[in-house]
Amino acid sequence: MKSDDADAEEDAIVAGEAAGIEEEVVRPVAMRLDDVHCHYQVFAQREDSMAARIARGMKNRESRSIHALRGVTLTVREGEALGVVGSNGAGKSTLLRAMSGSLIPTSGEVLVSSQPQKISVAWALNRELTGRRNIELGLLGLGFRPADVSELEESVIEFADIGRFIGMPMKTYSTGMRARLGFAIAAAASPAILLMDEALAVGDRAFRYKCMQRISQLTSEARTVVMASHDVASVKTYCDRALWLEGGTVRALGPAEEVVDEYYAASLEAS
Amino acid sequence: MSSSKRSEHLFAPGSAGSTTSYLSKVFGLRYYIRAAARARITARNYGLAYGDLWLVLEPLFSIVVYFVVFSIVLKADRGVDNFLVFLAVGRLVFTNHQGAVLGASTSLANDPAILRDTTMTRAVIPLGVVAGAFYQWRQDLFVILVIALVTAEWPRLSWLAVIPLSLGLMMLNAGLGLTLAPIVDRYQDLRRALPVGFQLIFYMSGVMFPIEFFIRDFEHSNWAFAALMLNPVYGYVKCFQWAIMGYDIGHPIVALFASIAWTLLTLAVGLVVFTRNERGFSSFKLSHEV
Numbered sequence: 001m002k003s004d005d006a007d008a009e010e011d012a013i014v015a016g017e018a019a020g021i022e023e024e025v026v027r028p029v030a031m032r033l034d035d036v037h038c039h040y041q042v043f044a045q046r047e048d049s050m051a052a053r054i055a056r057g058m059k060n061r062e063s064r065s066i067h068a069l070r071g072v073t074l075t076v077r078e079g080e081a082l083g084v085v086g087s088n089g090a091g092k093s094t095l096l097r098a099m100s101g102s103l104i105p106t107s108g109e110v111l112v113s114s115q116p117q118k119i120s121v122a123w124a125l126n127r128e129l130t131g132r133r134n135i136e137l138g139l140l141g142l143g144f145r146p147a148d149v150s151e152l153e154e155s156v157i158e159f160a161d162i163g164r165f166i167g168m169p170m171k172t173y174s175t176g177m178r179a180r181l182g183f184a185i186a187a188a189a190s191p192a193i194l195l196m197d198e199a200l201a202v203g204d205r206a207f208r209y210k211c212m213q214r215i216s217q218l219t220s221e222a223r224t225v226v227m228a229s230h231d232v233a234s235v236k237t238y239c240d241r242a243l244w245l246e247g248g249t250v251r252a253l254g255p256a257e258e259v260v261d262e263y264y265a266a267s268l269e270a271s
Numbered sequence: 272m273s274s275s276k277r278s279e280h281l282f283a284p285g286s287a288g289s290t291t292s293y294l295s296k297v298f299g300l301r302y303y304i305r306a307a308a309r310a311r312i313t314a315r316n317y318g319l320a321y322g323d324l325w326l327v328l329e330p331l332f333s334i335v336v337y338f339v340v341f342s343i344v345l346k347a348d349r350g351v352d353n354f355l356v357f358l359a360v361g362r363l364v365f366t367n368h369q370g371a372v373l374g375a376s377t378s379l380a381n382d383p384a385i386l387r388d389t390t391m392t393r394a395v396i397p398l399g400v401v402a403g404a405f406y407q408w409r410q411d412l413f414v415i416l417v418i419a420l421v422t423a424e425w426p427r428l429s430w431l432a433v434i435p436l437s438l439g440l441m442m443l444n445a446g447l448g449l450t451l452a453p454i455v456d457r458y459q460d461l462r463r464a465l466p467v468g469f470q471l472i473f474y475m476s477g478v479m480f481p482i483e484f485f486i487r488d489f490e491h492s493n494w495a496f497a498a499l500m501l502n503p504v505y506g507y508v509k510c511f512q513w514a515i516m517g518y519d520i521g522h523p524i525v526a527l528f529a530s531i532a533w534t535l536l537t538l539a540v541g542l543v544v545f546t547r548n549e550r551g552f553s554s555f556k557l558s559h560e561v
Contacts, residue, residue, distance in 0.1 A: 032281060101285025101390050104550045111281035115390060128314035137310055140303035141391050169317065 027077040029113065030193055030224040031099060036108035038069040038094050038248075068094040070248040071108070076226065078113070078192075081219045083235030083256055084228040085263045086245035092228035095245065096195045099226065116226075117142070117191035119182050119199045127171040131162065131181055134170060138185040152188050159210070160184035175202045187214050194218060196227040200234070212238050232260045285390045287549035290542060296392045303391075307399030312406055326410040333366070334359045334418065337479070347480050353516055359418045360511045361478035363411040368444060368504045369469045371404030375448025376465060379456040379552045386552055393552055394545045397448040405441045412437065415515060424516055432514040439527075440507045443534040447503065449541025456552050475499065476508050483521040499526065503537075506530030 042064050069091050076082050084092050097103035098110055100118040125134045135156050139149045157166055160180045165173060173181075179202045186194065194215070200208050208231075215225050215238060229235055235242055235256055242259035244252040252259045287293050316322045337358045341347045348354035375397035379386065385396060412433060420426075455461045475498065477483065482499070499505050499521075506526035513523040 029281065097387065099284065101283065101550055102387055110284060112284045113280050116284055118388065118390070126310060126314055128317045129310055133310060133313070137303070137306050140306050141300070141389065141395075143299060143303075146302050 027079055027222075029075055030078045030080070031074075031076040031113070031116070031226075032109075032111045033072050033074040033099070034109045034111075036069055036072045036095075036098055036105045036110060037067070038091075038098055038103060039106045040066040040068055040094075042066055068248050069098065069105070072245075072248075072250055074243065074250070074253065076224055078224055079219050079222040080241065081215065081225045081227070081239045083239035083242040083260070084226065084245060085230070085232060085235060085242055085260060086251075087267065090245040091248040092245055093197050094248075096197045096226065096228055099193075100195055112193060114192035116193035116195050117186050117189055118195040118197065119186040125170055125178065125182065128169055130169055131160070131166040131173070132157070134181065135185055139188065142185075142189045144189075156181075156184045156188045159187065159214075161207075176204060176207070179203050180207055183211055187211075187218075190218065190221075191223070193224045193226070196225065196229075198228060198230070200227075201230065208234070232264055236260050285550050287546045290546045293392070293394070293546045293549075294542065297394050297398070300392055300395045304395050304399050304402050307395070308402035308406055311400065311403035326407060327414060330363050330366075330411045330414045334362060334414070337362055341479050349480055349484050351481055351518065353419075353422055353424055355422055356415070356419050356424055356516045357481075357512060357518060358479065359415050360515055361476065361508050363408075363415060364440065364508050364511050365473060365476055365478050365504060367404055367408045367411055368440065368507070369473070370407070371401050371441075371444035372447045372451065373465060373469065374400040374404065375444065376451035376455045377462050378448075379452045380459060380462060393549055394449060394542070397452045398445060401441060401444045401448050404444060405437075408437060408440070419515055427517065429514045429517065433511065436507060436510050436514060439531065439534065440504075442538065443503055443507065443530060446534050446537030446541055449545060450537040452541075453544045453548055453552065472502055472504065475502050476505050477521070478508065481518075481520060500529040503530055503533035 072091075072095060084095060086092050094103065096118055098105050099112070100116045101110070101112075102118070126137065129137070132153070135153055136149055139152055139156070140146070144152065160166070160177075160183075162173075162177045162180055165177060170178065170181075179199060183196075183199055183203070186199075200211050203211065212234065215227075219225055227235070227239065239256040241254060242252075242256040242263075243250060244259050244263045252262055288296075312323070312326070316325055319325060321328065334355070338355050341358060342354050348357075351357050378397045378400050379393070382396065385391070386393070416430070451461075451465070455465065475482065506523070506529050509521055509523040509526045510530075512518040
């Protein structure tokens with residue numbers, strides 16, 4: 001993971017030098033999705049008579065398949081911030097899971113230049129442990145060595161800025177505090193590709209602003225950010241391009257301003 | 272031009288790679304495994320007035336209960352000298368083994384959030400549980416040795432054998448955990464069935480009484496001997512009993528070889544399964560979050 005980052009950095013420098021001469025240089029590919037389909041297998045519990053169950057062989061569950069992504073093709077380049085918009089259930093979270101590799105597409109291909117780091121509101125933190133212990137655990141889980149962890153820890157605490165709560169179990173945290181800690185941990189790792197699934201939805205205005213500054217800093221360092229968000233204003237302001245997902249298919253992909261306006265108009269019409 | 276050069280670097284996210292590279296990824300996360308193990312213990316004892324003291328109190332109390340029931344009430348010692356130590360060793364080795372293996376094998380199925388939100392190498396999840404059980408085991412061992420000393424079981428050279436035996440037990444737990452976790456994840460009903468299976472193995476491990484006394488002509492009974500060898504933990508129960516109190520009925524060394532064979536087999540199978548299936552775990556559980 002470390003060497004990938006170094007590679008990406010080196011390439012970014014090369015790309016940056018080239019960009020100095022000619023603005024319109026094509027940046028290296030950070031992520032490529034080719035006709036990606038994702039299915040979820042869902043079990044529906046059946047509640048019917050014993051006789052019917054015996055006839056079925058006692059099994060009390062029935063599996064159904066949900067087609068969450070229906071052929072998404074997309075290329076994201078280094079240093080790009082891509083916004084993903086769409087109504088609830090459009091497939092935004094599934095898309096980000098497929099990008100991170102925590103979900104294997106049923107068909108199609110996802111390729112990345114570096115292992116993406118994904119954060120979401122529901123980031124897996126241990127509720128019984130203090131914020132500080134969770135930071136240590138989170139950073140070690142990202143592959144840092146204990147020596148680096150103690151160094152990074154303070155900067156994460158400073159960024160999360162949740163005061164004395166840092167020494168209290170996470171179950172005493174508000175949703176916003178949890179999100180702050182999650183973002184602070186993931187951002188500390190400075191991943192080459194950062195995926196954000198509504199990670200800032202519950203943060204307050206000041207924290208969102210701080211996160212957006214951090215994201216701008218990441219993209220200026222040729223890192224790639226993909227953010228799924230219902231906050232269309234942020235997508236417009238901070239993203240270069242936007243992807244409008246609906247029913248698992250791409251409705252529009254292009255400059256953030258245009259796509260977001262199109263999406264916004266359509267959702268107003270629908271309501 | 273730079274983009275075509277770059278495309279050669281592209282890879283599928285979260286791909287496991289070869290078995291050796293997978294193993295080195297797990298090794299790279301060894302500090303995480305250690306921290307996760309400690310976190311489990313902290314989280315479990317959170318809010319208790321006596322906190323981590325329960326790491327010692329719990330095994331101590333359970334041995335007292337066993338002793339009262341089996342030695343004083345049922346008089347089931349069957350002529351074993353120092354039946355209290357015999358019980359303590361068997362009971363604590365088995366309980367720790369059972370806790371580690373059950374915890375590790377259900378760790379993937381029970382924690383869809385970590386699979387959904389992280390791209391962490393999956394094998395470290397069950398391994399964290401096994402490491403947590405090892406922390407508990409160190410306290411268990413302390414309790415066993417204290418009980419031994421109190422009941423006039425004086426230190427002997429073979430006590431040193433508990434160090435390699437403890438490491439061996441942890442490796443066995445890791446192997447079984449890695450092998451069972453993908454199976455439990457695939458066949459969720461095993462979450463209920465496995466504890467019942469452990470109950471059976473418990474009675475086949477010679478914990479509450481020397482099981483060898485129940486098998487007539489143990490020395491000549493091939494099927495009985497084979498049945499005991501099929502129990503992966505039997506060898507460790509026997510060897511700990513031998514190391515601490517010199518109890519050596521039932522070929523502890525032969526049983527140990529059987530346990531070591533189980534350890535190597537399950538570690539190899541577990542590693543291969545995790546390498547092959549790295550991103551495939553709990554895929555249907557993810558659907559709860561759609």
